[in-house]
Structures are given as C-alpha cells and as structure tokens.
Amino acid sequence: MEKTRQKIGLFFGSFNPVHIGHLIIANYMANFSDLDEVWFVVSPHNPLKQKSSLANMYDRLEMVNLAIANTPCLKASDIEFKLPQPSYTIDTLTHLKEKYPSKEFILIMGSDNLVSFKKWKNYEILLRDYNIYVYPRPEANVEEWETHPSITFTTTPQMEISSTFIRNAIKQRKNIRFLVPDKVIEFIDKKNLYS
Ligand SMILES: Nc1ncnc2c1ncn2[C@@H]1O[C@H](COP(=O)(O)OP(=O)(O)OP(=O)(O)O)[C@@H](O)[C@H]1O
Numbered sequence: 001m002e003k004t005r006q007k008i009g010l011f012f013g014s015f016n017p018v019h020i021g022h023l024i025i026a027n028y029m030a031n032f033s034d035l036d037e038v039w040f041v042v043s044p045h046n047p048l049k050q051k052s053s054l055a056n057m058y059d060r061l062e063m064v065n066l067a068i069a070n071t072p073c074l075k076a077s078d079i080e081f082k083l084p085q086p087s088y089t090i091d092t093l094t095h096l097k098e099k100y101p102s103k104e105f106i107l108i109m110g111s112d113n114l115v116s117f118k119k120w121k122n123y124e125i126l127l128r129d130y131n132i133y134v135y136p137r138p139e140a141n142v143e144e145w146e147t148h149p150s151i152t153f154t155t156t157p158q159m160e161i162s163s164t165f166i167r168n169a170i171k172q173r174k175n176i177r178f179l180v181p182d183k184v185i186e187f188i189d190k191k192n193l194y195s
C-alpha cells in the first residue's frame with residue numbers, strides 16, 4: 001500500500017525563550033490537526049526584529065529541546081543556523097524541501113503574523129507553493145485572507161504571554177513557574193540569561 005507523505009508543521013520563532021504559549025500551540029496542532037509532527041524552527045535572527053536581549057541561538061535551541069523532551073511529535077530544528085542571516089522563511093522552506101523530498105511542509109503561524117505577511121520575502125511564492133495553518137491571536141484583522149485557498153484557519157487554545165513578558169519578569173526577579181517549563185527555568189538560572 002502506498003504510504004501517504006508525512007505532514008510536518010513548521011513553527012518558526014526566536015523562542016527567546018520558549019514558553020507555554022508556544023508549546024500549547026505546537027502540541028495542539030500536532031495532536032488535533034492532520035499534521036504528523038510539528039518542528040520548532042529556531043531563527044538565529046528574525047528579519048523584522050531587533051537583536052537586543054536575544055540569547056545565543058544554541059541556548060535558545062537547547063531550551064526548546066528541554067521543553068519538548070519525551071514528546072515524539074515535537075522536534076526542534078537548527079536548519080536556519082547554517083543558512084545566510086537574517087533567515088527568510090521562503091529560503092528555509094526551499095532548503096527543507098530539498099533535504100526532505102518525501103515530506104510535505106506546512107507553515108504554522110499566528111493571525112498576527114498574517115497581518116504583516118505582505119512584508120515577508122516572496123510571500124506570493126510562499127502562498128503559491130505551501131499551505132499555511134493560521135491559529136487565532138487577539139486583535140489581528142485577517143479578513144482579507146479569509147478565503148485564500150492556501151490558508152486554513154484553525155482553532156487553538158489561547159494563552160496570552162510572550163517571550164518579552166518572560167524576559168521582563170526575569171529581570172524583575174518574578175517567579176515564572178508554570179509559564180516556562182521547569183527544565184527551561186533551570187537552564188535560564190544556570191546560564192544567568194535575561195537577568
Ligand atoms: N502566547 C502565544 N500564543 C501563541 N503564539 C504565540 C504566543 N507567543 C508567541 N507566539 C507566536 O510564536 C511564534 C514565535 O514567537 P517568538 O519566538 O517571536 O515569541 P514571542 O513570544 O512573540 O517573542 P517576543 O516577545 O520576543 O517578540 C510567532 O509566530 C508568535 O506570533
């Protein structure tokens with residue numbers, strides 16, 4: 001019997017650091033959609049973001065790995081570490097498609113990303129060649145994309161925190177337990193990150 005292509009959802013981010021907002025989305029998509037796996041693609045440098053208070057990419061990758069340990073449907077990818085920076089999603093997807101020809105890659109993004117999507121490099125090609133699963137984020141007006149054939153809107157539980165909030169909380173010596181997995185907190189403490 002012919003095996004269907006494995007469907008991989010790609011969740012791109014700085015993960016500076018990874019938090020339960022990211023983890024809830026990734027695990028939900030891997031379990032409650034037609035995706036087989038979700039890969040966290042750690043971006044060394046987001047083309048639309050400032051570099052200040054950005055932890056080293058290897059530390060960010062390690063924090064993702066600690067967070068998803070023992071969860072086979074979730075993986076971390078360092079594919080962008082070897083590509084020219086800043087990392088443009090279209091280039092990463094082209095590279096992944098060549099490296100894993102038997103897999104189908106689907107982009108996962110929050111509706112907030114869709115609002116600024118026209119600023120992304122070659123966004124028309126992205127839409128032509130890939131499917132995108134969009135999950136809801138607050139106050140994002142995505143009306144113009146609602147009937148696009150490459151875009152599927154999903155429902156996911158929402159947890160409104162951000163890495164910025166976590167970094168600020170650490171700076172103010174607040175307790176971030178339950179917002180970030182314990183193993184990641186231990187790593188942040190050990191490496192003295194964001195303080
Ligand atoms: N609480 C959350 N729930 C769902 N998605 C989120 C949440 N926080 C961030 N995301 C999304 O996850 C992806 C990766 O996020 P990123 O690493 O930039 O984290 P962030 O929390 O938005 O970071 P920062 O506060 O540093 O800008 C982005 O597409 C972002 O929109």
Ligand SMILES: O=C(O)c1ccc[n+]([C@@H]2O[C@H](COP(=O)([O-])O)[C@@H](O)[C@H]2O)c1
Binds near residue numbers: 012
């Ligand atoms: O390819 C682009 O032009 C592009 C522009 C902005 C963002 N991205 C990707 O989207 C990811 C999430 O973006 P953000 O701003 O929500 O953190 C980021 O890590 C990049 O991989 C990609």
